[in-house]
Amino acid sequence: MTVEYQFPENFWWGSAASATQTEGGENGIKSKNIWDQWYEKEPNRFFENVGPAVTSDFYHRYKEDIANMKKINHNSFRLSISWARLIPGGRGPVNQDAVTFYNNVIDELIENGVEPFVNLFHFDMPLELQEIGGWENRDVIEAYDDYAAVAFELFGDRVKKWFTFNEPVVPVEGGYLYDFHYPNIVDAKKAFQVGYNTMVAHARVVKRYHENYDGKIGIVLNLTPSYPRSQNPADLKASHICDLFFNRSFLDPAVKGEYPQDLIDLLSTYDQLPVTEEGDKALLKNNLVDLLGVNYYQPRRVKARDTQPHPDSPFMPDWFFDNYEMPGRKMNPYRGWEIYEKGIYDIMINLKENYGNIESFISENGMGVQDEDKFLVDGRIEDDYRIDFIKEHLKWLHRSIQEGCNVKGYHLWTFMDNWSWMNAYKNRYGFFSVNLETQERTAKKSASWYADVSENNGFNE
Ligand code: BGP
DSSP: OOOSEEOOTTOEEEEEOOHHHHSOTTSSSOOOBHHHHHHHHOGGGSGGGOOSSSTTOHHHHHHHHHHHHHHTTOSEEEEEOOHHHHSTTSSSSOOHHHHHHHHHHHHHHHHTTOEEEEESOSSOOBHHHHHTTGGGSHHHHHHHHHHHHHHHHHHTTTOOEEEEEEOTHHHHHHHHTSSSSTTOOOOHHHHHHHHHHHHHHHHHHHHHHHHHOOSEEEEEEEOOOEEESSSOHHHHHHHHHHHIIIIIHHHHHHHTSSOOHHHHHHHHHTTOOOOOOTTHHHHHHHOOOSEEEEEOSOOEEEEOOSSOOOTTSOOOGGGGOEEOOOTTOOEETTTTEEOOTHHHHHHHHHHHHHSTTOOEEEEEOOOOEESGGGGEETTEEOOHHHHHHHHHHHHHHHHHHHTTOOEEEEEEEOSBOOOOGGGTTSEEOOSEEEOTTTOOEEEOHHHHHHHHHHHHTEEOO
16 A cells, blocks of 8 residues: 555664663562662652552563554564663672563564664663762763673674663753752762763773674664744854753764864863763764664753843753743643654754764654543543654654655654653553553554554555
8 A cells, every 4th residue: 555654664663661660670689779769768759659669560561561562563662671670789790580581571572573672771770879979980880881791792692773871861960950860969060970971881882882793782862952932143052052961962972972062162161071081082982873762752942041040059051041932832731841743853854964864763752641541432542642743743754754864763652651750650651551550551542553554654644
């Protein structure tokens, strides 16, 4: 059949998830990560006081979940390995239960025709390593490199697409600037050190992989276009600085192997540069990603600040811009995020024009909705809003491909409803709903729509 929006052959249709959000922390032997710790200390910080102990119990139910992936014609799925499960404490002996679990998951995926894309770090620092400073401490880079070596050795025969980090800017923002991740520090200098050390760790692991294996390795970045309110030079400057902080601080070192000079100059002016070591520069320059995962949910709109920051307030990226609420913007009212489908196209054109048209795919895109049960009709959630959301983004993605962008796939966030950090189970994103009392999975309308799209490798309007 001919379809209007036809995607290239072998396009990756699938979805993404992460260990802490799905497996259930207490299942099997696992040491604590920062989420277990934070929940123990401050359960009130999590929506309805729900913590990460059970989540969607993927640890026990992976067979059923993978069977469901097959049913909706997934050909790929991204999961992450829990560092604290594979290597309790983050360093030292490997947990054989975890090896069995991840082997089973990987084998089950492959047997069902779903290629596993495996990410090594999705916000889940082992607690013991956080206690020595997390990414602030270069010993953690060593530990991460050793952990990656173990993962490659154990699973690299079957896993051919690896990712070092998911959204590495988020633990920087959440943990060191804006108080939405443990360790809840507010200190920009530490934040930049954490971001920098993360990229050194990333480059070390890319190097290791390229020297020893033949698959592809990349990174998953949440690229958020910074649209200026206007073409006024002050607004343009604000959006440029925002882009430097939140996109290019990771995109440039990952794809070009170096930091933007403007960013270095800005941090230097405010005495915020991280400590570097000899050899880092060459390491970054020589170990570029093969593949880029792009997470896109919402744009960022910015304007020049109307007021000066208080001289005693801590240094923040926000010293240089204000968020701009564009009148008439289209919103997802549940999550409070703007929906701007063309953003996906703008990102891809930017990658084509300024980043060597690096091979990429949409590694997360999706719509979180609260109280989705109100859309139940005869036992099924009729999530037409999600179908529209996906479809409109796919149209712009399709257009970018027609214009020569090197895009290889689309993964929805997420396969089934899962636990989402401080929001816990507030916003539901899945193709499958999860009943938290019974753990029963039920396909939403979007699941069958996506099954058709994947089968036809495209869709008609
Ligand atoms: C991304 C993360 C995911 C997931 C998703 C949805 O930033 O990679 O882990 O949480 O966002 O966001 P939220 O759960 O905050 O609605």
